[in-house]
Amino acid sequence: MSTPAHIPPVWMRRTSRQSLLLWLGWLALVALFVWCWQVMTQSTIWAFVLDAPDQAADIGSRMLPPEWGYLPELMLPLWDTLNIATLGTVGGVIMAVPVAFLAARNTTPSATFLRPVALFIIVASRSINSLIWALLLVAIIGPGLLAGIIAIALRSIGFVGKLLYEAIEETDARQIEAITATGAGPAQVLTYGIVPQIMPSFWGISVFRWDINIRESTILGLVGAGGLGLKMNASLAVLAWDQITVILLLILGTVVLSEALSAKLRKAII
Amino acid sequence: MTAPAYPKTWRRPPQILANRRIRIAIQIGVLIYLVLAVGSIEVNWLRVFEGLERGQRFVMGFLSPDFTSRWRDIQQGLVESLTMTLTSTVIGVALSIPIGIGGARNMVPRPVYLVCRSIIAVSRALQEIIVAIFLVAMFGFGPFAGFLTLTFATIGFIGKLLADEIEEIDASQVEAIRATGATWPQLLVYAVQPQVMPRIIGLSLYRLDINFRESAVIGIVGAGGIGATLNTAIDRYEYDSAGAILLIIIAIVMVAEYSSSYLRKFLQ
Numbered sequence: 001m002s003t004p005a006h007i008p009p010v011w012m013r014r015t016s017r018q019s020l021l022l023w024l025g026w027l028a029l030v031a032l033f034v035w036c037w038q039v040m041t042q043s044t045i046w047a048f049v050l051d052a053p054d055q056a057a058d059i060g061s062r063m064l065p066p067e068w069g070y071l072p073e074l075m076l077p078l079w080d081t082l083n084i085a086t087l088g089t090v091g092g093v094i095m096a097v098p099v100a101f102l103a104a105r106n107t108t109p110s111a112t113f114l115r116p117v118a119l120f121i122i123v124a125s126r127s128i129n130s131l132i133w134a135l136l137l138v139a140i141i142g143p144g145l146l147a148g149i150i151a152i153a154l155r156s157i158g159f160v161g162k163l164l165y166e167a168i169e170e171t172d173a174r175q176i177e178a179i180t181a182t183g184a185g186p187a188q189v190l191t192y193g194i195v196p197q198i199m200p201s202f203w204g205i206s207v208f209r210w211d212i213n214i215r216e217s218t219i220l221g222l223v224g225a226g227g228l229g230l231k232m233n234a235s236l237a238v239l240a241w242d243q244i245t246v247i248l249l250l251i252l253g254t255v256v257l258s259e260a261l262s263a264k265l266r267k268a269i270i
Numbered sequence: 271m272t273a274p275a276y277p278k279t280w281r282r283p284p285q286i287l288a289n290r291r292i293r294i295a296i297q298i299g300v301l302i303y304l305v306l307a308v309g310s311i312e313v314n315w316l317r318v319f320e321g322l323e324r325g326q327r328f329v330m331g332f333l334s335p336d337f338t339s340r341w342r343d344i345q346q347g348l349v350e351s352l353t354m355t356l357t358s359t360v361i362g363v364a365l366s367i368p369i370g371i372g373g374a375r376n377m378v379p380r381p382v383y384l385v386c387r388s389i390i391a392v393s394r395a396l397q398e399i400i401v402a403i404f405l406v407a408m409f410g411f412g413p414f415a416g417f418l419t420l421t422f423a424t425i426g427f428i429g430k431l432l433a434d435e436i437e438e439i440d441a442s443q444v445e446a447i448r449a450t451g452a453t454w455p456q457l458l459v460y461a462v463q464p465q466v467m468p469r470i471i472g473l474s475l476y477r478l479d480i481n482f483r484e485s486a487v488i489g490i491v492g493a494g495g496i497g498a499t500l501n502t503a504i505d506r507y508e509y510d511s512a513g514a515i516l517l518i519i520i521a522i523v524m525v526a527e528y529s530s531s532y533l534r535k536f537l538q
Contacts, residue, residue, distance in 0.1 A: 013460075033360045040353040040413050048410035055408040083307040127523035128516060129487045131399065132500065136512070139504050140325040142317035149311070192282070219399050223490065236403065252395060 062241035070243045074231060074250055080145055081227035081254070084220065085213040088152025092213075093206050096157045100164035106176075107168055107194065118161075125158030130216045134225040148225035152213050160209055167201040168194065203269045211262035218251045324507070331509030332516065340503065340511045347499030348518065350413045351485040354495055358417045359478045362424025367470070369425060370432030371458065376444075377436060390433065393426025402488040413494030420481045420488075427480070428473055432466065439465045475530040482526060486519050 014022070101107045103118035133151035141147055171194055179193035221229025228247060235243040337344070372378050372386030401422055405415040439462060447461040489497020496515060503512040 029360070033357060036353040036356045039349060040357055040417060044412055044414045045410060049414060052408045059404070059407060079310065083310060086303075087307055087311075123524055123527075124520050127483060127520045129483065131487050131490060132497075132516075135490065135501065135504055136328065139321075139507070140328060141321040142314060144313065145311045146313050146318070196282075215397065219397060222399065248400065251400075255395065 059241055062239075063245045065242065066245040066249065067240070067242040068246060070246050071250070074228065074247065077221070077226075077228045077231050078250065078254065081217050081221075081229075082214070084145060084148040084152055084217040084225070084227050085210060088149045088217065089156055089206065089210040089213050091149065091153035092156025092209070093160050095153065096160035096164060099157060099161040100168060101190075103161060103165040104168035106171070106173075107190070118165075122158045122161045122165075125154055125156075126162065127158075128155070130155035130213075131220065131223060134220045135223045138224040143224035143226070145226040148217060148220045148227060151220060151225060152217055155216070156209050156213065159212070160205055163205045164198065164202060167198045167205075171197040200269055204266050207262050207265045207269070211258050214258040215255050218254065324509075328509040328513070331511075332513035334510060335514035335517050336508075336510035337514045340499075340508070340514075343499050343502070344496070344511070344515060344518070347489070347494075347496035347515075350416075351482065351489075351495035351497075354413045354416050354420060354485050355478060355482045358420035359424060359474060359481050361417075362421040362477070362481075363428055363470070363474045365421070366425045366428035366432060369429040371436060371462075373429060373433030374436035376439075376441070377458075377462070386429070386433070390426050390429045393422055394430060396422075398423050398484050398488055399491060402491050402493045406492045411492045411494070416485060416488050416493035416495055419493055420484060423484065424477055424481065427477055428470075431473055432470060435466050435469050436462060472534045475533055479523070479526045479530050483519075483523060 099118050099121055102109070102114050103122060105111065105115070108115045108118070130151045133154050134147055137147040137151050141150075175197065176189060176193040179189050184192065217227055219229045219232075221227045221231065222233050224230070224233075228251060232244060232247045235241075235247065369386050369389055372382050373390055375383055378386075398419055402415065402419040405418050405422075409415045409418065443465065444457065444461040447457055452460065485495040486497045486500065489495040489499070490501050492498070496519065500512060500515045500519075503509075503515060
């Protein structure tokens, strides 16, 4: 018995045409990478780069041991940071709910006009980082907690809005129909048909965003929006690296704790 | 025979917390917290009032963006951001593939697993902006520090998701390849790689998108890119240029998001 003519004697994973195309694809990627690398490093001063290990050792030796006496001074900024995250989340969620209802296909009052506007709000809020929002708001309303809270809130709209409108679109249409069949008006359909279905995901999304916001609010102070970042900026300005170690450890601890708390809460909700 | 007395009205049952006492306790707790938290905000209303005029100018700048007068700076920032994004994604993915394989419990011995998982954990715990501060201090200002920051962040992101993905692959395929007498590298190429390749491509495209967004931020602490240009524009109170930069960022992010989701659908 001999093998048919169209099957090659040795098994190959790809046909020769496929492997040629694959090879060309890799070549294009490598070429693009090399080109980008050269454009990027045009103005790089290589002496500084080569110097980096010494710098790293220097900074490392300044960072240790941590200046623990600085810790009590950080408690008030920590409270501020937690407030920025929490109040920002509350504000963001409050603004995100109407946007989500406008953006969901099954609840939007006008799919041609209002839905694109809502979707643009969501995309714009998602693509601009909270640090950039904070930078703008500090310039507009002055440094302080309020700028941080508004920055966090504006950034949260997109995240919460997107996840919430997807949840609204995935609601069970039969339950809504059943409520409509009882003669309920649009507002009643909303409260009795849709809201109970999205409640668990609403709380889940909010807690998840709160956890992300804690992480982001720790650094907002770098641009003047209050909290731990403000202290970090001050320590950076005077090159007090041993204080920075304490701040970083505090941030790490807060983030880990809030992550654990949020995971636990979300498990309890869902 | 009388029917049992049904309630005449219906009340919707509580949605999340069934216990009435706990519910009330939580509500009171939330109220107390809100009062304390709102009380701790100090707002200088005079400053806010003065700033409103500036806010109005910013909105006007956003509505009539000025692309031309700072075009050279914007262009340079954009080129830096885009090249930084691509190079850091390529290197980051290349580095995170071995780390991701090492972080999969079903592929490697335990010590290797622990080392790789701790690399991933460190990279995920540190925020980009903090890493950027350190790398700028070590490597000097400019896009090279930004490139290193984004690479470092990419390792944690792709490494974790890839390791989780490899841990969930179909074990029977691995066993079938192993039964042919394949060595460990052959096992990777013929059993693992075909199963996780679509996911790697999808994640890389997603990370490309994230890296561009982040490149707009790390410029604020001196790591080059469009963020540096934006920071300068805001410092100079040139809100029309800042508006133009923000619009460009939004447009690129939108294009990247749509094309990467289209590509991912196409590849799967």
